[in-house]
Structure formats: C-alpha cells, structure tokens
Amino acid sequence: EPEVTQTPSHQVTQMGQEVILRCVPISNHLYFYWYRQILGQKVEFLVSFYNNEISEKSEIFDDQFSVERPDGSNFTLKIRSTKLEDSAMYFCASSVDRANTEAFFGQGTRLTVV
C-alpha cells in the first residue's frame, strides 16, 4: 500500500540551527501539507502546497519556515534559526484531490530543539 514517508524519524538540533525535514508524498498525489503537533496539544496546520507554490498557510508559518519541492518526489520543510518552542512532531501529508477529504499522513518527524 502506498504511503507517505518522512525522514528523519527523530532530529535533535541546537537552538538557532537550521533543520530540513523531508517527506516523500504518495506518487500520484498533487497536494502536500505540513502539520505539527506539540506534545499534549492539538495537531496544527502549517501550510499546503500545490503546483509548486504555497496555496494556504497558517499564522504559525512565518518567515522562519519555508517549503520546497526540489524534485519530482521530495517535499521539504525548512525551519531556520530554530527555537525551543519549535520542538514538536511534524507531519507531512498528501492528497490526490483538492478537497483534501482523504489526506494521508506520514509517521512524523520528532524535532527536539535543545
């Protein structure tokens, strides 16, 4: 069964460093998303991406964050100058259609900023 894969599964970084979280969406999907889940809190939408551009973003997704689809398979989330409060699970998701009624999620990357 096709699945969304994310790497690494766990990333530890020092405050102020840049991190890149990687995702390989399901191959025939066209819409891509990043969500995050701080421990004990709700899943939060960060950004959606279609046709090589951001289609929606939340207020969380400020200039510290950027997304890219550098090739035909990868979808990345870059976090510049990480802060302690960026520590969370980051989930990538993809969907085949615009309605996002069936978004499939990856296993997540646990980011720990120390």
Added chain:
Amino acid sequence: QKEVEQDPGPLSVPEGAIVSLNCTYSNSAFQYFMWYRQYSRKGPELLMYTYSSGNKEDGRFTAQVDKSSKYISLFIRDSQPSDSATYLCAMRAGNNRKLIWGLGTSLAVNP
C-alpha cells in the same frame, strides 16, 4: 469559544463494548468532517470522512454529523483491543484545505 472541542479522556472500555466518541464545533462553515486514529508515535490515519450532515457506516465504524447542533460522533461497535488509540476529529470549511483538529480522545479497550 474554541473552534473544535473534544474530551481527551482517557476512555476505558471492555472488549466488545460500543464506544461513542464526540466533538463539538463552533464554526458553522465547516462542511467536511473526518475521524483519524493515531497510535502512539505514529501519524494520524484517516478512518472516515463525512460531507455535511448525516450518517456514514464502514464496518464496525459509524460516523454521524449533526450540523444543527454542531456535533459529530464516531461509534465503534464490538470494540477490540487493537482499537486502543487516540481518536482525533478534524474538520474544514468548503472553501479551503486547512484542517482544524480536536485534541483527540485516548481510548483503551481492555481484553
């Protein structure tokens, strides 16, 4: 008022019980309603989605949406220990793809 509210539990039931999980919401623009299951340290897995009001059944799972009350439910019949997980509701308006999530309800089904 929070956009989506969900009792975090934990909810503990014996194997074979009928489980009822619920969310309330405040935004009347929400039209798409989803239920996800999340096992520990895993990503959310879509169980069911419903458009607008009504019921939808899939095996042991039934999703209900009551838009007049802004209330959605997920019922699990003949619950199994493998159903032990956190169940998250998520929803969105018709004009965007941003999902708004509940906190999740932790369910334990005891053999």
